[in-house]
Amino acid sequence: MLEHGGRLSAAALNFGIPLNEWLDLSTGIAPYGWALPPIPATAWTRLPEADDGLEIAARDYYGVASLLPVAGSQAAIQALPRLRRNARVGIVSPAYAEHAAAWAREGHRLLQLSEAGVNRALERLDVLLLVNPNNPTGRRFTPEQLLSWHARLAVRGGWLVVDEAFIDCTPEHSLAARSDLPGLIVLRSFGKFFGMAGIRLGFVLAQQGLLDQLAELLGPWAVSGPARAVATALLQDQAGQRVQRQRLLVDGERLGELLREHGLPPSGGCALFHWIACERAAGLHDFLAGHGILTRLFDNPTSLRFGLPADEQGWQRLQQALRACRSEFIRDQGGGIARSIADKSAPTYKGIE
């Protein structure tokens, strides 16, 4: 199993701080959202049925004609590589590591690509996979760029797979509306924007034939009844979605500003997280963890991802810790020199091909 954010219990053990005293910024999941809508008793007791309104609500929300609910976009990530054989798969890297692991597991040939390397590699690929906005770098791809890559792949029967797990705050960048194109597969996460990661729900947007194959692999009743009931209500709540989107965008800006103010200018980010590539990421991670603040540390490139605090108390706590962090790291440098903690001469990630 790969390492992931959200492993608060492990952090509590590692750093000797009780579970309920942590500020968990280690994921990119919205830390606030909806009150739980009413869930009918039958959602718990009966096998889920497909005609309960979830698909209709989701098609409206995503603006598509065909989609497949899955038990988290993770379920689609695991299953998609089973729909091709011996593919050459380019993954714009670094990216959410489960993609590469899933394609490798099924025996495909992987090419880790920098964004700049895509054009050159494209003619050799059967599948191009990227995350937009990217996790953890926050890098965005324009729809025009993606559709141009898609066109070059599709003409040879290739696929463009776009993981849009973090796109709900900026739907204008989404390819959802074009997911009826052959060879275009869009993955959406429900839990991140709606703040309901525990229910395990995501959607695959693609042509119906591909969705049918995927459904066959995933089997019946893949999504739980309570998840279906909750998501149906939230996907229909357009007013709530506007409030959530606005709040996340404002908080995303605030997080970026706060990090900059404390000598940690983000290398990238989106509404739900900011990302800092710097050589001292591990030291920063452990310093913050010592203050009961969990961030997500990445090795390659050496970097740190910050999610959003849930409330004002969390913001204040983060601010205090960042202030202490700056003092500590400046003292390390011999004091007096108010240089940036995130050494910008340090290597940020290098595209790999």
Next chain:
Amino acid sequence: MLEHGGRLSAAALNFGIPLNEWLDLSTGIAPYGWALPPIPATAWTRLPEADDGLEIAARDYYGVASLLPVAGSQAAIQALPRLRRNARVGIVSPAYAEHAAAWAREGHRLLQLSEAGVNRALERLDVLLLVNPNNPTGRRFTPEQLLSWHARLAVRGGWLVVDEAFIDCTPEHSLAARSDLPGLIVLRSFGKFFGMAGIRLGFVLAQQGLLDQLAELLGPWAVSGPARAVATALLQDQAGQRVQRQRLLVDGERLGELLREHGLPPSGGCALFHWIACERAAGLHDFLAGHGILTRLFDNPTSLRFGLPADEQGWQRLQQALRACRSEFIRDQGGGIARSIADKSAPTYKGIE
């Protein structure tokens, strides 16, 4: 996708009876059970973590040292065939059809066996798969018989897979306690006995090495947070389990008796359902559906499965419909001849090898 019980919406459309007027006896899921235990808010909002107590509660309940929670035993049924290559797989048939579909999907060679045919076929098999008690026939296998088959398979690196989805009322027949044997894989369903089929939870009991492989295929966060919270509480509630077991056993007896009284002697069954093999199954199914009672019709062999009514009103309704059914079917026969509706000279299922 295969046909399944529980498709009430489809029945409502087919028979023109509103959804809320049906008595659904088409599944083998306990129609009553537990009040919903408290679910912490974080079970909905955060990614599920593995150290929340579910595994401990489940190991206690099943009496095993290692197990893997999965999103319904269906998830394990879909994934298990991916752990072997080119196996010769014997399935004691008829049985829950998803098993054969899953092994066929992965390119294995299937042999549908009668119970009597197992001994002869065993030396040619890599995997023997059976459901105990069997769904839909209700047929039971003794632990001694199963362990003897297992021993013959295991010595050659073979597997015995026992789907114990309906065994919770008769745990003395379970092989759970022996699931530490190499090559023995026991599947357990949570939703059927506990009456919580909507949460999508099951368990695989087997040696840790096999569970690790399975976990890798299923990926992280396979079971939802609310499912984990609910199941942890119910698996710990030993008093509640005793009540549920007793009630289901009594109701299972009552169902068998009621069917017998109305000329429909079960060919087999268990606490959660009874099964009637007879040529007129389709006619019976449609007659009962016309009265708003949904049963599960099988083609091969021609047969009908009845689940349990939830309450006294349901029992009365079933009794009245069975009475009307008997009158109707006797009139069909020319009247006057009080013969059994379930023609016992009709072919019951034939074992196929």
